[in-house]
Amino acid sequence: MASEGGHGPQTSGDYISHHLQNLQVCKSETGEWVWNHCAGNPMAINVDSMFWSVFLGLLFIFMFRSVAKKTSAGKPGKLQAFVEIVVDFVDGSVKDTFHGKSNLIAPLALTLFVWIFFMNLMDLVPVDWIPLLSTLVGIEYMKVVPTTDVNITFGMSIAVFILIIFYTIKFKGVGGFIGELTLHPIAPPTKGLGLIAAPFVIAFNFILESVALLAKPVSLSLRLFGNMFAGELIFILIALLGLWQLPLHFGWAVFHVLIVTLQAFIFMMLTIVYLSLAADRRN
Amino acid sequence: MDINLTLIGQTIAMIVFVWFCMKFIWPPILNAIEERQEQIAEGLAAAEKGQDKLVKAQAEAEEIVDDARKQATSILDQAHARANEIVAEGKSDGVRERERQLTAAKAEIEQEINKAREELRGQVSAIAVASAEKILKREIDDKAHEDILGKLAQEL
Numbered sequence: 001m002a003s004e005g006g007h008g009p010q011t012s013g014d015y016i017s018h019h020l021q022n023l024q025v026c027k028s029e030t031g032e033w034v035w036n037h038c039a040g041n042p043m044a045i046n047v048d049s050m051f052w053s054v055f056l057g058l059l060f061i062f063m064f065r066s067v068a069k070k071t072s073a074g075k076p077g078k079l080q081a082f083v084e085i086v087v088d089f090v091d092g093s094v095k096d097t098f099h100g101k102s103n104l105i106a107p108l109a110l111t112l113f114v115w116i117f118f119m120n121l122m123d124l125v126p127v128d129w130i131p132l133l134s135t136l137v138g139i140e141y142m143k144v145v146p147t148t149d150v151n152i153t154f155g156m157s158i159a160v161f162i163l164i165i166f167y168t169i170k171f172k173g174v175g176g177f178i179g180e181l182t183l184h185p186i187a188p189p190t191k192g193l194g195l196i197a198a199p200f201v202i203a204f205n206f207i208l209e210s211v212a213l214l215a216k217p218v219s220l221s222l223r224l225f226g227n228m229f230a231g232e233l234i235f236i237l238i239a240l241l242g243l244w245q246l247p248l249h250f251g252w253a254v255f256h257v258l259i260v261t262l263q264a265f266i267f268m269m270l271t272i273v274y275l276s277l278a279a280d281r282r283n
Numbered sequence: 284m285d286i287n288l289t290l291i292g293q294t295i296a297m298i299v300f301v302w303f304c305m306k307f308i309w310p311p312i313l314n315a316i317e318e319r320q321e322q323i324a325e326g327l328a329a330a331e332k333g334q335d336k337l338v339k340a341q342a343e344a345e346e347i348v349d350d351a352r353k354q355a356t357s358i359l360d361q362a363h364a365r366a367n368e369i370v371a372e373g374k375s376d377g378v379r380e381r382e383r384q385l386t387a388a389k390a391e392i393e394q395e396i397n398k399a400r401e402e403l404r405g406q407v408s409a410i411a412v413a414s415a416e417k418i419l420k421r422e423i424d425d426k427a428h429e430d431i432l433g434k435l436a437q438e439l
Contacts, residue, residue, distance in 0.1 A: 024287075039285065046289040053293060057300045064304070068311040073318035087312045106313075107305035115300065146293075151286060155293025159301075 012240050019127060019236050022046040022149060023141040036140060046149055053146040056118040060111070086114065093269060098276040100171070105275055108163070109268045112156065117264035119146045120228055124253055124260070127235045147228040147263075150221070157221035160271050164216065167278035181209045216274050220267065227263050231256050408436040 021036075026044035028034045038044035067083040076084060090110045098105050122145045134142035146152045168177045182188075185208065188201040231252075238248045412432055419428070 026287075038287075042285070042287050044285070044287040044289075045292060046287065049289055050292050050296075054296050057296055061300060061303055061308070064308045064312070068308045071311050071315040073315050073322055076315075076319075084312060084316050087309070088316055091313060091316075104301075104305060107309040108301050110309060111297070111301045111304040115297075149289065151289035152293045154286065155290045156297050158290065159294045159297050 015240065016233075016236055018141070019131065020143070020148075020233075021141045022143050023048040023139060046143075046151060048141065048143045049146045049149040049152050052122060052144055053119060053152055056122070056146070057111075057115050060114045060118060064110075064114070086110070090268070094272055097269075097272045098279070100276070100279045102275075102279070104163075105272060108275075109272050112271055113264050113268040116147060116156075116224065116267050117261065119152070120260035120264055122146070123148075123228060123231055123235065123256060126249070127232070127239050145228060145232050147224055148232045150225045150229075153221035153225040154217075156267075157217035160220060160274065161217035164213075164274050164278045167275050171279040171281060181213070182206050184209060216270075220270055220274075224263050224267050227259055231259055404439055408439050411439070412436070 023036070023046065024038040024044045025033060025035050025047050026038035026041045028037065063079075064083055067080045070077075071080060087110060090113055091106055094106045094109050125144060130144045131142045134140075143149065165177070168180065172180065182202045182205050184205055186201050186205055188198040188205070189195060190198070234252055235249070235256075238245045238252060241248065412435075415432070
């Protein structure tokens with residue numbers, strides 16, 4: 001692929017950077033909508049990431065909704081059995097970790113798990129297939145794994161972050177939220193001369209806890225992004241090897257199945273853990 | 284690699300998907316699962332109950348068969364006893380009948396004997412008279428010795 005002529009990329013470096021380039025659209029300074037000249041423009045949209053992400057989300061929705069519509073307590077079909085295994089697995093994970101009562105967390109975990117799994121799974125589509133097809137219909141860039149786009153992973157982790165704050169306030173009140181940020185891990189002194197030190201202690205706690213709080217969504221999204229991006233990059237590098245790519249690709253794909261599932265599971269599990277910590281009154 | 288509007292787009296997409304999942308996917312599937320779990324638990328309990336019932340029924344059936352066997356044996360015994368009784372009764376009846384007939388026959392025989400004896404007596408006396416007549420014809424007159432002859436016949 002690397003030696004392809006014409007409009008295609010020329011060198012290995014070109015090939016790699018071509019594969020890592022999102023299909024972007026943005027409003028240029030002249031007020032026109034332009035494609036692929038959006039570097040650094042915060043109002044740009046990665047059309048390919050958005051498309052595949054929404055497409056796979058819809059796939060999840062339709063697949064599970066079709067089962068939910070036909071579902072009955074009787075003898076399940078094969079798809080229903082599969083869907084029920086996934087649902088039961090997620091339900092078990094949520095019940096093991098989250099002890100409060102919430103109608104949101106389990107569906108949230110299910111959506112995240114299946115959706116991220118689907119998005120990660122796009123990594124197993126050989127790296128050139130869809131980009132080549134899209135080049136044939138005139139679309140220059142096509143990055144098919146949404147989770148290798150940091151915007152996608154941050155988009156999800158920010159929603160989780162908002163939910164963490166929402167749950168903290170819901171279960172502990174605004175005071176509880178502020179107290180959590182300021183009264184841990186060092187309890188400020190409440191009497192005597194120590195009172196002078198209290199503001200410093202609070203400030204110290206606040207810095208520490210804010211970092212801890214902010215680290216949650218950042219680590220959540222960067223973990224997923226890093227794993228998938230690295231996996232994708234290795235697939236691209238393997239694709240540069242000519243004939244040797246076949247066994248290597250197979251080996252890495254087999255290994256990657258593990259990463260795909262594991263990362264989806266970790267994202268789901270950490271979301272549940274963060275939310276259950278937020279809802280736990282004892283903390 | 285830049286952060287851009289895609290982030291907001293993804294957040295919105297996620298909210299929509301999660302909302303949809305929460306409203307239309309999770310509840311029916313989980314309901315079905317829980318319902319089935321209940322049904323399976325009920326089915327298992329019912330199976331266990333059925334097993335218990337079966338064991339009980341088997342014991343009951345055995346008891347009934349035992350009873351029937353005992354009854355049959357007792358009926359058989361009774362029948363045997365009755366048969367023996369009937370046979371014994373028949374025997375004793377026979378014996379009695381035989382004795383009755385025997386006595387009747389004996390009485391008849393006796394009668395016949397007596398009759399024969401009577402006849403014989405008459406005949407013997409007649410023969411005796413005849414022979415005596417013949418002997419005495421020459422010596423004695425009938426009329427003279429009539430009373431003696433009558434006495435003789437009576438004595439015989």
